Amino acid sequence: MTSMVEHAHAASADARMDGQLARLLAEWLPRQRWYSGKGARIGADGVVVLRRIELAGRGRDPVLTLVIAEVRPQGRDPERYQLFLGLREQLPEGLEHAELGPVHDAEGRERRCYDALHDPELAGWLLTRLAGGEVAGPLHFHLLPGQKITKGLRSLVLTGEQSNTSVIYGDKFIAKFLRRAVPGVNPDLELSLALADAGCQNIPQPIGWIDLADEEKGGAAEAGGEGDEGHTGPANRGYAAPELITVATVSEFLPTATDGWLLAQASVRDLYAQPDTVEPRSAGGDFGPEALRLGAATAKVHHDLATALPTGRMEPEELEQVAEAMIRHLHRAAVRVPALNPYVPALRAALGELAKIDEPVLTQRVHGDFHLGQVMRTVQGWVLLDFEGEPNRTLEERRAMAPATKDIAGMARSFDYAAHHLGGDPDRAADWAEHNFDAFCAGYASVSGQDPREQDVLLRGYAIDKAVYEAVYEAANRPTWLSIPLTAVARLAESV
Ligand SMILES: Nc1ncnc2c1ncn2[C@@H]1O[C@H](COP(=O)(O)OP(=O)(O)O)[C@@H](O)[C@H]1O
Numbered sequence: 202m203t204s205m206v207e208h209a210h211a212a213s214a215d216a217r218m219d220g221q222l223a224r225l226l227a228e229w230l231p232r233q234r235w236y237s238g239k240g241a242r243i244g245a246d247g248v249v250v251l252r253r254i255e256l257a258g259r260g261r262d263p264v265l266t267l268v269i270a271e272v273r274p275q276g277r278d279p280e281r282y283q284l285f286l287g288l289r290e291q292l293p294e295g296l297e298h299a300e301l302g303p304v305h306d307a308e309g310r311e312r313r314c315y316d317a318l319h320d321p322e323l324a325g326w327l328l329t330r331l332a333g334g335e336v337a338g339p340l341h342f343h344l345l346p347g348q349k350i351t352k353g354l355r356s357l358v359l360t361g362e363q364s365n366t367s368v369i370y371g372d373k374f375i376a377k378f379l380r381r382a383v384p385g386v387n388p389d390l391e392l393s394l395a396l397a398d399a400g401c402q403n404i405p406q407p408i409g410w411i412d413l414a415d416e417e418k419g420g421a422a423e424a425g426g427e428g429d430e431g432h433t434g435p436a437n438r439g440y441a442a443p444e445l446i447t448v449a450t451v452s453e454f455l456p457t458a459t460d461g462w463l464l465a466q467a468s469v470r471d472l473y474a475q476p477d478t479v480e481p482r483s484a485g486g487d488f489g490p491e492a493l494r495l496g497a498a499t500a501k502v503h504h505d506l507a508t509a510l511p512t513g514r515m516e517p518e519e520l521e522q523v524a525e526a527m528i529r530h531l532h533r534a535a536v537r538v539p540a541l542n543p544y545v546p547a548l549r550a551a552l553g554e555l556a557k558i559d560e561p562v563l564t565q566r567v568h569g570d571f572h573l574g575q576v577m578r579t580v581q582g583w584v585l586l587d588f589e590g591e592p593n594r595t596l597e598e599r600r601a602m603a604p605a606t607k608d609i610a611g612m613a614r615s616f617d618y619a620a621h622h623l624g625g626d627p628d629r630a631a632d633w634a635e636h637n638f639d640a641f642c643a644g645y646a647s648v649s650g651q652d653p654r655e656q657d658v659l660l661r662g663y664a665i666d667k668a669v670y671e672a673v674y675e676a677a678n679r680p681t682w683l684s685i686p687l688t689a690v691a692r693l694a695e696s697v
């Protein structure tokens with residue numbers, strides 16, 4: 202039996218380790234691309250380690266730990282992050298960039314603490330657990346029925362503009378490790394599973410996921426033993442119940458796909474390389490035919506979402522509530538980005554028009570953060586990715602039903618971004634965006650039977666809401682890009 206003295210020693214060693222990690226995280230987190238609390242200071246004691254789960258290598262080298270840390274930035278709501286951290290006596294070559302710093306373990310030995318997703322040995326450990334559908338303490342690895350994981354695949358962390366961190370295994374699987382710890386149904390997983398069940402071909406096929414029992418909500422930490430199949434069975438595909446936190450999603454990797462942003466960018470560059478008299482449709486790298494196919498693929502996914510998941514209708518009074526919520530969002534955004542202030546009255550008026558739509562509007566589950574970086578062109582056609590919604594919104598907002606127009610407006614904004622971010626002639630950029638958005642809508646109409654441009658008031662309302670969101674996003678993440686949404690806001694304000 203463990204004596205009370207031993208207990209006390211263990212507890213104080215734990216508290217010491219938590220304190221060391223919290224100090225390292227306070228310095229490291231704000232430097233990460235996916236950290237969402239940018240712009241607010243983290244004071245002393247601004248990071249608290251809430252949970253630390255040793256997963257592999259206890260007393261050995263390396264050790265893999267899952268940490269749930271709460272960041273309490275000054276003047277902002279706290280945010281929780283989930284981080285796989287590795288501890289090693291010495292960092293192997295190539296892992297230096299992933300280091301957080303040194304810590305001392307319970308025996309007083311110095312260990313290097315680093316982001317474990319960059320360590321092929323530890324990333325491989327996670328994939329092996331998934332291959333077996335295992336349970337490791339409160340962490341549950343779910344492999345979907347019929348899926349098989351090839352073991353020993355080399356892992357590589359994807360670099361790029363991401364809100365999370367993706368690890369590619371061989372050229373077979375991609376695991377997205379969600380950085381924010383949010384209890385409840387993860388919309389990306391929820392919608393991907395529903396679409397896969399509906400036979401949708403326009404998404405990467407889901408392979409499995411990892412979730413964590415949320416201690417606070419009394420989650421099923423004890424759920425089953427090794428290979429607890431009941432949890433993953435088709436009758437209970439039971440993606441994250443309310444008391445679970447989704448830690449990672451795993452899907453098929455599309456090795457030959459290119460994302461829509463890169464393709465669109467190439468087309469804009471091509472246009473600028475030609476004389477001013479050349480129109481976007483006649484330029485060598487015309488994106489129009491691809492935009493048309495993308496519109497058709499989007500309509501198919503919307504159709505499958507509406508078939509697989511509940512749908513609804515927004516009556517005029519509810520549209521008024523939507524307008525009010527967008528106006529509240531606008532006011533909050535103007536506090537964060539004062540450059541929005543001059544446009545607030547005109548934008549309020551434009552959003553107010555939503556309340557005048559006098560017929561019900563159909564609603565359904567939508568993508569929620571639809572842009573060219575969320576679509577990939579494979580040899581077969583377009584696939585849509587990342588159904589998580591806008592990372593800075595609450596889970597409830599991200600899972601809410603909305604008119605499909607919300608996604609159409611997202612893509613309209615993305616064509617605007619692609620056209621303007623290279624800094625060419627604004628009129629030519631506007632022509633490129635209009636030409637491709639027209640093609641996108643024509644493709645959408647060819648499948649759905651309805652041209653999204655007909656719902657012009659709704660489209661403008663959602664485009665304003667998105668551009669305002671983007672202004673906040675850019676101010677926090679890419680201040681040099683802030684002028685793109687601000688210019689759009691000015692244009693949308695004038696269009697009333
Ligand atoms: N199944 C996949 N196959 C190939 N590349 C992918 C796949 N899923 C995502 N990617 C790449 O990873 C990037 C980020 O994925 P995404 O799900 O949007 O992550 P985040 O939520 O962190 O932004 C995408 O823009 C795409 O380039």
Ligand SMILES: O=P(O)(O)O[C@H]1O[C@H](CO)[C@@H](O[C@H]2O[C@H](CO)[C@@H](O)[C@H](O)[C@H]2O)[C@H](O)[C@H]1O
Nearest residue numbers: 362363364570572573574591592614615618671
């Ligand atoms: O892809 P994420 O889920 O991380 O979405 C966030 O980041 C996006 C940028 O990476 C951001 O999208 C904005 O920039 C895109 C170009 O980089 C542009 O195509 C989009 O239209 C524009 O909204 C997205 O808003 C944000 O939520």
